[in-house]
């Protein structure tokens with residue numbers, strides 16, 4: 001039985017539209033329409049692919065949104081895929097004062113309000129059975145909010161705003177991707193709300209840590225920019241990492257025996273915790289194939305999830321190969337995978353000095369080791385070392 005990894009924090013996607021001068025609204029009481037028809041449709045399709053949608057209480061009070069997937073065909077397609085028709089609707093509230101009359105509470109799907117512990121009793125009194133209210137500790141803690149969502153099975157979260165909520169998640173280093181649609185006009189009001197305004201905390205995505213541009217596509221009269229925001233917790237080993245590494249170690253035990261090569265397992269996992277592919281050494285009778293090579297060989301390299309995916313390998317990926325044109329470190333780099341987790345560094349047995357980690361780090365990847373599982377990964381190769 002392959003062990004099941006624990007739930008990971010959801011993949012966090014910030015979706016926003018802004019004017020050329022960086023505003024997400026103007027100062028008038030009505031909501032400013034930034035998106036063109038094509039962009040509204042794109043955002044609706046994006047919503048339909050998520051498990052939950054989150055807004056701040058300010059946006060909820062100002063815009064009174066329902067946060068629905070508007071396309072009936074998209075809702076039906078969700079049901080056909082075994083998903084609920086409606087997303088889990090999440091509100092982050094710094095304090096009480098949410099009217100029971102807001103349209104969200106009377107729209108489809110479950111509602112969850114996350115707030116500092118002190119605000120919880122007041123919100124429960126205001127909302128009654130309209131929403132579940134959960135505390136995030138002394139403060140409005142975005143990491144605890146994500147843990148609460150993970151526990152409810154949320155794998156993909158769409159954060160729709162407003163600005164303070166965008167900054168809260170971005171400065172905490174908890175965002176995987178930003179989709180920013182730029183409208184071809186100026187707002188020109190200094191007091192108008194901005195995209196991700198300054199909140200007195202540094203952004204980890206600063207000039208020294210530039211984000212990766214995933215795409216720039218014209219849409220109607222707008223352009224949609226997509227960035228991988230690279231989470232600040234990428235170099236930390238999580239419980240989910242250990243769970244996936246155990247899956248990889250389990251795979252390494254399935255390798256056909258060899259006296260001249262290591263037994264290695266590898267798994268490629270998307271940022272939302274979905275497995276993309278797995279492989280092991282000498283899989284399907286090819287006595288030259290490496291685990292990472294086998295897993296990567298099963299992947300469509302155009303899969304957009306690869307840029308934010310993690311590859312788990314029980315052994316440091318190789319940097320030199322006699323039997324193939326590209327070593328595994330090079331294959332991982334070519335696939336665009338930015339995070340590599342390994343259990344055990346290659347000893348100088350078959351290769352004098354493996355440079356896999358160095359090669360990957362030079363190409364900008366984050367390499368993480370799981371020392372607590374090194375012995376378990378090595379033990380599979382006990383007859384060699």
Ligand SMILES: [Zn+2]
Pocket residue numbers: 290291292293317318327328329
């Ligand atoms: Zn290799």
